[in-house]
Amino acid sequence: xxxxxxxxxxPKWQVAWNEAGVFQAKRDTGREKYYVLEMFPxxxxxxxxxxxxxxxxxxxxxxxxxxxxxNVLHPMGWDAFxxxxxxxxxxxxxxxxxxxxxxxxxxRGQMKPLGLSIDWSREFATCDPEYYGQQQALFIDMLxxxxxYRKNAVVNWDPVDMTVLANEQVEQGRGWxxxxxxxxxELTQWFFRISDFAEELLAALDxxxxxxxxxxxxxxxxxxxxxxLEFAFERADKGEAINVYTTxxxxxxxxxxxxxxxxxxxxxxxxxxxxxxxxxNIEARKGGTTEEAIxxxxxxxxxxxxxxxxxxxxDWELPVWVANFILMDYGTGAIFGCPAHDQRxxxxxxxxxxxxxxxxxxxxxxxxxxxEAFVPPKTDKVRWLDHFAxxxxxxxxxxxxxxxRFAEKHGWGKGVTKYRLRDWGLSRQRYWGCPIPVVHCxxxxxxxxxxxxxxxxxxxxxxxxxxxxxxxxxxxWRDAACPKCGKAAKRETxxxxxxxxxxxxxxxxxxxxxxxxxxxxDAEYWMNVDQYIGGVEHAILHLLYARFFAxxxxxxxxxxKSAVEPFSALFTQGMVTHETYATRGKDGRPVWxxxxxxxxxxxxxxLRNTGETVEVGPIIKMSKSKKNVxxxxxxxxxxxxDTARWFVMSDSPPERDVEWTASGAEAAWKHLQxxxxxxxxxxxxxxxxxxxxxxxxxATHRTIADVTxxxxxxxxxxxxxxxxxxxxxxxxSNAGAAAKKAAMLAMAQLLQPMVPHxxxxxxxxxxxxxxxxxxxxxxxxxxxxxxxNVTLPIQVNGKRRTExxxxxxxxxxxxxxxxxxxxxxxxxxxxxxxxxxIVVPGRIVNVVT
RNA sequence: GCGGGCGUGAUGGAAUGGUAGACAUACCAGACUUAAAAUCUGUUGGGCCCUGUGCCCGUGUGGGUUCGACUCCCACCGCCCGCACCA
Numbered sequence: 001x002x003x004x005x006x007x008x009x010x011p012k013w014q015v016a017w018n019e020a021g022v023f024q025a026k027r028d029t030g031r032e033k034y035y036v037l038e039m040f041p042x043x044x045x046x047x048x049x050x051x052x053x054x055x056x057x058x059x060x061x062x063x064x065x066x067x068x069x070x071n072v073l074h075p076m077g078w079d080a081f082x083x084x085x086x087x088x089x090x091x092x093x094x095x096x097x098x099x100x101x102x103x104x105x106x107x108r109g110q111m112k113p114l115g116l117s118i119d120w121s122r123e124f125a126t127c128d129p130e131y132y133g134q135q136q137a138l139f140i141d142m143l144x145x146x147x148x149y150r151k152n153a154v155v156n157w158d159p160v161d162m163t164v165l166a167n168e169q170v171e172q173g174r175g176w177x178x179x180x181x182x183x184x185x186e187l188t189q190w191f192f193r194i195s196d197f198a199e200e201l202l203a204a205l206d207x208x209x210x211x212x213x214x215x216x217x218x219x220x221x222x223x224x225x226x227x228x229l230e231f232a233f234e235r236a237d238k239g240e241a242i243n244v245y246t247t248x249x250x251x252x253x254x255x256x257x258x259x260x261x262x263x264x265x266x267x268x269x270x271x272x273x274x275x276x277x278x279x280x281n282i283e284a285r286k287g288g289t290t291e292e293a294i295x296x297x298x299x300x301x302x303x304x305x306x307x308x309x310x311x312x313x314x315d316w317e318l319p320v321w322v323a324n325f326i327l328m329d330y331g332t333g334a335i336f337g338c339p340a341h342d343q344r345x346x347x348x349x350x351x352x353x354x355x356x357x358x359x360x361x362x363x364x365x366x367x368x369x370x371x372e373a374f375v376p377p378k379t380d381k382v383r384w385l386d387h388f389a390x391x392x393x394x395x396x397x398x399x400x401x402x403x404x405r406f407a408e409k410h411g412w413g414k415g416v417t418k419y420r421l422r423d424w425g426l427s428r429q430r431y432w433g434c435p436i437p438v439v440h441c442x443x444x445x446x447x448x449x450x451x452x453x454x455x456x457x458x459x460x461x462x463x464x465x466x467x468x469x470x471x472x473x474x475x476x477w478r479d480a481a482c483p484k485c486g487k488a489a490k491r492e493t494x495x496x497x498x499x500x501x502x503x504x505x506x507x508x509x510x511x512x513x514x515x516x517x518x519x520x521x522d523a524e525y526w527m528n529v530d531q532y533i534g535g536v537e538h539a540i541l542h543l544l545y546a547r548f549f550a551x552x553x554x555x556x557x558x559x560x561k562s563a564v565e566p567f568s569a570l571f572t573q574g575m576v577t578h579e580t581y582a583t584r585g586k587d588g589r590p591v592w593x594x595x596x597x598x599x600x601x602x603x604x605x606x607l608r609n610t611g612e613t614v615e616v617g618p619i620i621k622m623s624k625s626k627k628n629v630x631x632x633x634x635x636x637x638x639x640x641x642d643t644a645r646w647f648v649m650s651d652s653p654p655e656r657d658v659e660w661t662a663s664g665a666e667a668a669w670k671h672l673q674x675x676x677x678x679x680x681x682x683x684x685x686x687x688x689x690x691x692x693x694x695x696x697x698x699a700t701h702r703t704i705a706d707v708t709x710x711x712x713x714x715x716x717x718x719x720x721x722x723x724x725x726x727x728x729x730x731x732x733s734n735a736g737a738a739a740k741k742a743a744m745l746a747m748a749q750l751l752q753p754m755v756p757h758x759x760x761x762x763x764x765x766x767x768x769x770x771x772x773x774x775x776x777x778x779x780x781x782x783x784x785x786x787x788x789n790v791t792l793p794i795q796v797n798g799k800r801r802t803e804x805x806x807x808x809x810x811x812x813x814x815x816x817x818x819x820x821x822x823x824x825x826x827x828x829x830x831x832x833x834x835x836x837x838i839v840v841p842g843r844i845v846n847v848v849t
Numbered sequence: 850g851c852g853g854g855c856g857u858g859a860u861g862g863a864a865u866g867g868u869a870g871a872c873a874u875a876c877c878a879g880a881c882u883u884a885a886a887a888u889c890u891g892u893u894g895g896g897c898c899c900u901g902u903g904c905c906c907g908u909g910u911g912g913g914u915u916c917g918a919c920u921c922c923c924a925c926c927g928c929c930c931g932c933a934c935c936a
Binding site for chain 1 (some may be wrong): 850851852853854855860861862863867868871872873874875887888902915916917918929930931932933934935936
């Protein structure tokens with residue numbers, strides 16, 4: 001019997017597809033298009049199982065849609081700028097460009113054997129000058145359109161390395177390389193006006209019906225629309241009033257202090273004359289810039305000694321504190337604290353011995369606040385104590401609304417809508433990114449580069465042996481002529497956030513080599529992305545930025561209005577996980593071991609070489625640092641691409657994590673071998689037609705229907721399970737050779753999206769016409785899906801006791817008669833009559849006694 | 850800290866208001882073999898009486914809605930992800 005040899009078969013079909021140009025996408029307005037896109041990879045140098053899973057999912061969709069008649073676009077590129085290339089250059093002295101392009105070549109070499117239906121003619125990397133030059137053109141157009149501006153923003157500053165750190169380079173408040181305590185420092189940086197689009201980005205979420213609900217919810221929370229009251233506390237010392245914004249103005253009578261950010265103008269003014277406050281602020285500005293770092297840091301305050309007057313009672317004075325947990329970026333950078341109804345404020349007041357005043361109590365079990373703040377949902381009714389707006393019993397929301405109206409009527413405050421969403425800072429003080437195409441001219445100020453001079457290329461002759469940005473210290477790169485006055489000027493040395501690169505690559509794929517950012521005819525035909533697939537870790541930032549960018553590109557004439565929501569459907573897939581293995585080093589710390597170093601047997605896990613005992617750790621995302629990785633290249637070498645593809649589609653639902661196991665990979669391989677053996681047997685079979693044919697034909701149609709709905713519903717694991725079932729049915733069937741052959745051909749078509757090489761081989765072996773990759777998707781005959789008889793389970797009081805088989809269209813009354821005559825039912829009724837008899841036609845019967 | 854998600858046999862999971870455990874892994878038993886591998890067949894949620902086509906328990910925990918709950922609601926526990934300069 002011929003064994004299926006993936007190593008020979010897979011390259012053969014890849015060549016065949018290539019020669020037939022099966023996956024080349026061509027604009028054809030006569031055909032309906034379908035654009036499938038997986039989030040493009042960062043070229044780290046090796047593909048991992050997460051990539052295999054991600055791209056196989058996209059490939060299944062692409063191949064399926066193609067089989068159902070769509071003109072499919074399925075491109076691939078590289079998100080190629082970013083810090084790892086610079087880190088590698090610093091660590092080993094190479095050049096980020098060479099490192100990146102070598103990695104791309106390596107990864108492309110690993111991806112091609114997967115047999116993905118990708119149109120490789122559209123491939124590009126974001127670090128190609130051809131790409132980033134067009135990105136610079138977009139920047140200039142957006143700058144002209146007023147979508148970009150400059151302002152100061154806070155960065156992580158490493159005082160020893162004298163460099164800006166990314167959040168991930170800050171470890172426990174210290175620089176990862178120098179170990180120095182990180183400070184927050186302000187720099188002038190470029191920003192996209194994404195917050196101007198907050199309302200639209202929020203409202204349009206409702207139109208994204210084919211996005212996961214959780215992603216829409218996360219984005220809505222991120223945008224963070226709130227309605228609140230803005231008002232001022234007058235200073236007792238007649239200084240400039242302090243503006244505050246609050247979403248809970250109804251708790252104003254419970255205020256016990258006013259808090260301002262260490263970066264608030266008042267705090268900055270006071271620290272000039274108050275060394276203790278200056279010291280407090282310096283301390284407060286230490287630590288990372290992440291929201292998490294700020295929120296989890298110990299809550300500290302400094303009493304400025306200043307007093308403000310309560311807006312409703314001029315005799316009531318509140319102290320002004322500087323507090324390290326108040327962010328200058330939110331609202332006005334100043335708050336009032338109401339400890340009774342906010343846990344953080346309560347902790348703060350207990351710590352600094354400030355009063356706690358209840359403003360409302362629960363209707364049931366009313367008691368004053370002690371250790372825990374009383375924070376009921378805004379929709380709960382509560383009893384108000386001495387409320388200025390004349391409330392007795394009302395919900396928090398009613399009280400908020402009434403308070404805002406009250407404040408507006410009396411002229412001391414006004415209702416405002418605010419968004420948590422901040423403008424998107426795009427400046428990065430790094431080399432390996434898209435240069436921001438502006439020059440700084442002594443006479444003209446900040447001037448955009450002439451589009452004719454694009455791309456502003458990164459210089460190649462740079463070194464990474466010293467800290468800081470190599471562009472800053474390059475001898476000549478900064479020198480430029482001012483595009484406005486022609487005098488000598490200096491280039492901007494900041495580059496763009498890599499999120500900019502990934503905010504429009506999907507549009508570029510529609511015309512990847514055009515000398516404008518996009519070509520409208522192509523964008524109009526191919527956009528939007530019909531199915532976007534990627535990790536849920538991109539649920540907020542990348543997807544929100546891309547949605548903003550599509551709008552900005554529309555406003556600057558680079559995308560049609562119809563493409564402002566660029567991703568019609570989104571799917572977020574889970575991660576690929578693996579057990580972790582570790583031995584103990586001399587210092588007792590774990591030494592991580594890769595799966596191929598470990599042998600598992602009945603004695604447990606041991607090291608292959610030394611026999612040392614290995615601790616089996618938790619199942620977590622495959623990562624280099626924990627060494628729990630399985631290299632797809634090894635799997636492809638050993639079993640072939642189809643096995644890897646089949647495994648990652650099996651078992652786990654695509655949105656959930658999947659655990660890679662050696663036994664699972666082995667099982668996938670065995671199954672594919674089994675299918676090949678069956679195909680060979682069936683080809684040689686000559687059993688005449690017989691009574692078993694109809695049953696097999698019905699099973700075939702049932703399988704076509706189920707596999708199709710599995711793919712349509714992004715439940716590939718269910719499609720796989722149905723194909724396993726169908727294999728078992730076919731193996732046991734006594735049907736004639738013709739019926740079996742038809743069943744096997746249908747199997748090949750159904751397998752094609754998932755294991756395309758095996759499918760081609762089976763298809764060819766059984767005399768299928770042309771390539772199965774180009775064969776139309778099999779159709780189901782609806783009459784084949786309906787069984788004449790159905791099995792009705794019968795429950796007594798909700799517990800299944802027996803079942804009956806009835807014709808599917810039997811009337812309810814007759815079913816009832818049958819049920820009441822049933823022996824088992826009579827036993828449970830014990831001679832009595834049922835209280836109730838529920839018949840759900842075609843599904844179930846429940847007898848209630 | 851804030852926001853989001855997940856929780857079902859030994860394991861991955863199926864069932865999304867109607868027979869809990871499809872399909873697969875693992876284990877065990879059998880066939881084939883001198884033997885092993887491969888392949889094929891069968892069993893397997895737990896417990897009880899193993900006497901049947903029998904009974905009880907069972908979807909993280911506790912409560913609720915319903916004729917009926919893995920599924921819907923409330924509270925709690927555990928784990929995972931994101932938090933604006935990682936990509």
